[in-house]
Amino acid sequence: MSEENKTISTEKQQEIMEKYDPDAGSRELTGWLGRLAFIGLLAFSLFQLYSSTIHPLPAQILRSVHVGFGLVLIFLLYPATKKNRKLGKLAWYDAIFVLLSLVVGTYWLFFYERIVTQAGSLTTIDFYIGVLAVLLVLEATRRAVGIPITVIAIAFLVYAYWGRQMPGFLIHRGVDIDNLVQSMFFTTEGILGTPIAVSSTFIFLFLLFGAFLVKTGVGQYFNDLAVTLAGRRTGGPAKVAIFSSALQGTISGSSVANVVTSGAFTIPMMKKLGYRREFAGGVEAAASTGGQLMPPIMGAAAFLMIEFIGVDYWSIAKAALIPAILYFTGIWIMTHFEAKRTGLSGLSPEEMPNRKEVFKKLYLLLPILAIILFLSSGMSVMRAALYGILTTIVVGLLRKEKFRKLYIVAFGVGFVGYAIYGMVTGGFDLVQAFIVGGMVTVVVSYLFDGNLVESIEALVDGARTALGVVAATAAAGIIVGVVTKTGLGLKLANSLVSIANGQILLTLFFTMLAAIILGMGSPTTANYVITSTIAAPAVILLGVPDLAAHLFVFYFGIIADITPPVALAAFAASGVASSEPIRTGVNAAKLAIAAFIIPYMFVLENQLLMIGVDNAFELVWILFTAISGMIAIGAGLVGYWFRKVEWYERIPAVIGGLSLIYPSTMSDIIGMSVFVILLALQFLVNKDKIGVPVYKAKPKSSKEQEA
Template sequence: MNEEKNLKKEVKEIDFDEIIAKYDRESAYRKLAGFPGRFIAVIAILFSLFHLYTAFVGVLPAQIQRSIHLTFALVLAYLLYPAKKDMPRNKLHWSDIILAALGAIVGLYISFNYEALIYRAGEQTTLDIIVACTAILLVLEATRRVVGLPIVIIASTFLLYAKFGPYMPGFLNHRGYSIARIASHMYYTTEGILGIPIGVSSTFIFLFILFGAFLEKTGIGKFFIDLANSIAGKAVGGPAKVSVLSSALTGTISGSSVANTVGTGSFTIPLMKSLGYKPEFAAAVEAAASTGGQIMPPIMGAAAFLMVEFIGVPYITIAKAAVIPALLYFTGIWIMVDLEARKTGLKGLKAEQLPKFKTVMLQRGYLLLPIVGIVYFLVNGATPIKAALYGIIISVLAGAVRKETRLNLKMLLEALELGAKSALGVAIACASAGIIVGTVTLTGLGLKLGNGLVSLAGGNLLLTLIFTMITSLILGMGAPTTANYIITSTIAAPAIMKLGVPALAAHMFTFYFGIVADVTPPVALAAFAGSAIAGSNPLKTGINASKIAIAAFIIPYIFVLNPQILMIDTTALGVIQIIITSIIGMLGVGAAMEGYFFTNINTILRVVLFIVGLLCIDPGAYTDLIGIASIVAIFTYLRFKSKKAVNIASNKGESL
């Protein structure tokens, strides 16, 4: 009883909103009361209603749909995010109101002058250029406030490159463009700010984020935690396994590693600590599991929807390809957690402390219906827009089953407002990343950098992959996953494809490393957020999280070298074989990383286990046979060694 009271006290003392705001810039918006708060809420609700309307009646012409989406995003960005961190968050500044008004003007300029702009394409007026330049500056400043300075620096560098091409060295040299040409290309075509990234944000992504907001209002997060507790709470190291399960489930409706870490970690991290887990390990488990939520089908991170447009395949194809890698990722974390618990002798929770699986499912199992519905519609050929729309409708209907999950008018409006605010970060990041993509299309930089990357790697695929991984991890220090993916997929994915890799595998490679940056030191935002809850050392937590998430560093190389793991050119029997052998391989890799299986493992055996584990993960008959035989032999030896140690200890006890 005292332990439970202490746990509740520890949780109560943590300011979770402050942690999210500190490590997730997109969540650090103003909380305004009175008329300003209600006015912003109305704009946010209208933002969501606009997308629901176009989902019902059909998407508007691309430039109109995207410019209206950008208008709402700019207005809300300036009204919600202060210019400086130290500015008060409980009142508006006059300059923000002016900038929000300017955002509305430049955003709606395209909608009101749509036909005229089409007729004078390539011959913009002075006013057109002034509006375009203003729009670019407003997007960059909004990006600084909402997303952070690094991506602003990158986008600005690309703009300077477009202007000063004649002064660039070597293969980077190009003829250069006037400010008017750059501005018009960036704002009045569908290749710049209003390009594919914000096009996807204004359709698929927004609706899926809104779907997540409606699910959150039904209380599905608490349901996922109770469900995970009922399944894994009693197991060895139960709370950590609950963290893995609940984060994987919650990750399907949350696009933010940090928000996921804080949301589920607010319960799991203090619980893990109370049962004996070291703070660094407890926070690392939650961070690694929460980060993996973005690669968990059926609803993955926002970048997965961008992949739909970039490589021209249905979303269900991407979700299907991600199944085995996601399974291996979470299996790897589960194994690490289990071995750590066994090594340190940590037990699970008592049965009386846990909800019953049957009770949880009977009382709230219907909350899974919206997710099941989305999968059904996607599998049966519905567009992601329609699938998300139907998912929102089902979530409202499913919530109505019981009084405690029923959404009243106030909750519906709150869900609409929350969805709009949650989508802001993605919308602004996509607009800014559009500047980068626009420069690439204007100057041909993508092909040049792709060729340069291949040339730098000497045509070697493995080196090209390593360079791409390093680029993604560095970008991940300052850019969100969505922007990271857009940049690397524009520049590096074509280089990987040039070496004979299928487009899906190349894009999934950049997608994975854009996500895993959230747990990779020195800037591991998800790990740092978990560390703030656990009261642990941030750097040690990041190192632990990287170790626990080791699968995420290995699997992308495997599916590039052998795309069968993405269900490309394989059979049902082949898929089953890949799953079984890969899980055995992850067991070997996990034991090697943890240094324990039945008993402590020496350094030489750990290296061998790591290598043979990789052989099992790589689909192939010979590698599988060698890997499985080696792992079985090593585990048998470790089991024998463990029993022998127990017998010796027992005999010593008897002799005493």
Template sequence: MTEANRSPSDNLQQLVAKFDREQAYRPLSGWLGRAVSLLAIGFTLYQLVTTILPPPPAQIHRALHLGFGLCLIFLLFSPTRRRTTAGVSVADALLALLGLAVGGYWFFAFDGLVQRAGNLTTLDAIVGAVAILLVLEGARRVVGWPIVIIATLFLLYALFGKEIPGFLGHRGVSLERLISHMYYTTEGILGVPLGVSAKFIFLFILFGVFLERTGVGAYFNDLALVLAGRRVGGPAKVAVFSSALQGTISGSSVANVVTSGSFTIPMMKRLGYRPSFAGATEAASSTGGQLMPPIMGAAAFLMAEAINVPYAEIALAATIPALLYFAGIWIMVHFEARKTGLRGLREDELPNRREVLKKLYLLLPIGVIIYFLMSGTSTERAALYGIASTIAVGALRKETRMGLRDIVLALADGAKAALSVIAATATAGIIVGVVTLTGLGLKFANGLVELSGGIPILTLFFTMIASLVLGMGVPTTANYIITSTMTAPAIIQLGYPTLTAHMFAFYFGILADITPPVALAAFAASAISGASFLRTGIDSVRLAIAAFLVPYVFVFSPQMLLINTTLPEALWVAVTAFVGMIGVGAGVIGFWLRPLRSVERLLAIGAGLALVVPGVASDAAGLVVLGGLWGLQLAQKRRQSPAETPSDR
């Protein structure tokens, strides 16, 4: 197909495949393509049946979930990034069969494995070793090298820990015990992360696929254009708004950047935004989608299982920080637009408002999900109701109605979309398994506390750096598992609530997507905008300044996470933090009601930080300084003629 006759959807698919490994499927066709689709549909049907009916024992259910996933990974993903052939090699076919075999082994040998209780036969050891290698290779193909390198280093640490000097050393683990722990207990590959994937995450990914099939993804963009497009700097605010909406169903920062950024970034550039700022706006907003309830890139379900807290409590706790994150970006792009005099979109550049508002019914399935999740219904049942409501709502209009073929294709796409999560959670299980086997998590936490001398702010800073490093190039689900396992215990040791510690580690792990040197979301955005990757990454961090501040706030003031607080207290913390973000945003951009001088910028940032940091004295000082600065600017602006302030228009 030539460049001239390639459709926009083809170009979008190429972009997604280029920057998001999880979408780089082989272009299978003919009988092979149909066979793989049937296998994917069978996998989805298995997941649905075991949700409606009682599932098999946890080890069997998780192993079958893994086996299906590995088989599809080796059939759908090439061993290299080059996608030049549409067929499957003999080697990949054999790997796919081995994936099914290691998953099915638990099904056929369950009684013997339970009776042997870790005393492995030769066959057990071979199957376990093959399972570990297949998981690592599957993750390399779907997720990429970073998580594979981390997991491999953890395995080597378990085997050769006695050779490591200092506090990280341990007496070592035999190869047989390591294999047994990794594949024949529920503390390794078949542990909680993969269990959550099998029980909850798969269903919510399927829900997201059904939403996309009814056109909700495109509708989010249209709705954002209608609500924010006419405002100052409209395209940038559209990117912020649409990414916040996409975050309710998306599990990937990079996929978010490519899908919504393919039209918001060119729109921003056309209206005068610098290419790096346009890319950074999309990258920061799309990354924030992983922090937005109710899904949070599927991390909400993992967090609920890991710390034994009801899902509804996790979603509520994450709401105020997520809103502050997006409010911070909105404020920054608003001041940037005012500073450079950028207009909003014209009426003829926007979709028809009446037609867009007529389709508000497309948001009902998300409301159904939230209602059932918050009402105490089991998470998996809520997902089923969401899927059913999506089909029902889509049937209301011809253009969104799903026929039998659409439903079948959605079933296949749901299984394919879940493969990255399966690979990531299984590999993360290896990391968690080594931590539980060697006590590395506690050793690492003790090291962070000792390095900081037990000073809370220093401990938090070192935890932030560790989470940013551990989160580089790692997808959302594995990101949370790794950072919470390795860094959250350090915060817990200081006496802070467990939920606070896990949320802190998760936030900074996710921010690795926009923090150089890796910054996958910023990399994808820079490729679309044509700007320097490093410049885009720096601008992304600048725009996401709220995300670097808010976690410190909710550690020192858990009221922001609605922990042991009243609604008025939580609202006060949120409102003062929001006002503080106005000051920080104005100072960083260098504009408020008019351009700010250097001293005024420093005062705005300082006053903003004082408001972000909880405390009566700091809030009072921040309000006084910001209020005085605002009054001074207002008085000066009134003395100027309109011709002297073109950027205020």
């Protein structure tokens, strides 16, 4: 790669992350405090692995210790105000918060037997511990996640206590303070409820899996592979951004983090080729945000669906596959037309990585393939995550040429040895043979190579990444606890359906607005918990399958990151691209127009989620019409197809595209007729302008990019 294509500095990346992602705003501790934080993060990961494998703990103990670790480390690492981030020391009040968090986190551990046998009655100490737990969770959430979700949680607590003073359908008998504290910390319906249960099991392990993937260099490999496959195509750098961000999204639970890490590489490439700054930032923001929609991992919120809907994870990943493909296809189409409109070519041969060297490292994708294999085999999510981590460690070892042959032999011995054992005993299991081979390889690596440093760093990084999720899910537990205690969810669902007069499209529209508004101020995890509790039931009341309703709110909670006026992912991309934030957000939303349509499609036509697919031909036809519709919409919005799309063609193109996307026979006939007519006009009218760009963008020099 040329020098002109170099990425933005690590310091600049961190600055953008801290500005737009509260989770990245930890302070830089030094000396014994830094070592204490390091040990605490390592202990957090080891505790989670211990409780997941060697000694499972009672649910209340596991969840409370999980919350305790999170609170202690948040107050250690996240200052009360942004200006204290660079001080490198702990304020006296933070030290008090750390000690109080330690007390709250270990309270269930020491008094478990008494609490579970006292039938819901609280001692005076219990009451104050419960109050303290709520206050600490709210403050930790404010620091690590942000103010919006904290305010929402406080509003729900106020609603629970002052229920008698609420207007209209919101009125309820109120929850007295003792009952409220008891439900918030001494039951599994509040802070220790479903959200934190998922955080302390599935989510944490998959975050560790992502941290180990990063240590193996998979993130950089995604970029190299994307450049190799898409770099020479029309508008290559934009397609590289789409491809690499989709891959990065499989291991990243944060749109902002995905934007900054991928965008630091792809946005300078796009700007150099001649893309407008706002468009370059918009492409990266749209693609990075969609990463959370792409199976097999899909970010933290997807794991909450397992508990909320009661289906296995593989069913969720399988259902999300076609919508995710349609989402990225839509962005690909839009960027392709924009590149043709402006006459942008791909990268030059000199700017391309060595294809042979890139393909020699395809083994780095094995952990992703292994996770798919484990999940599709019916293995539990926790075991799949643990074995995924093991696979990642093995793949990381294969990078080391000095011991590579030794590791391959060790893996082969373990695999073949277990296979022979299985065949002799009649219990051969391919997955188990693979896992045993991995275990033998890891043991050999530690004996001969002493390869512990990368593993320890991955454990620490994974725990650090989990802190924001712990705070968000604990705060979300408060919200869910209030909804359960007051019956608010059913009331809101009934009122939403009533306002929409029972019309499915209107109900979906109102639900979309709720999810986007909440998503503008909340991380995806907390947003999904809130909307699935108070908005998804309205859609379910109208007969929509649970999975479709939950994926609907999940989609729009994520898309909030690129929906102006508060589009955090787009704003982060604007920081990398040095572009105007709102315009970048508008470009991102326009590019991701498919994301605003696809959820309606799969609610109205469940076959897109592979629900009730009896006829493969029907599924192929739905996909064909949907992609055709997105081509027409893309041409109408961008203003270019095979030639310039005139203004009088653009409106019919968008209408025809929407007709093709809407799942009905009549709309398909109308949409396809418009599509064919427009396609014919592209070749019959102004034939001499086919392939001629509307204007020719000039590649920018490094000085122009810096300006």
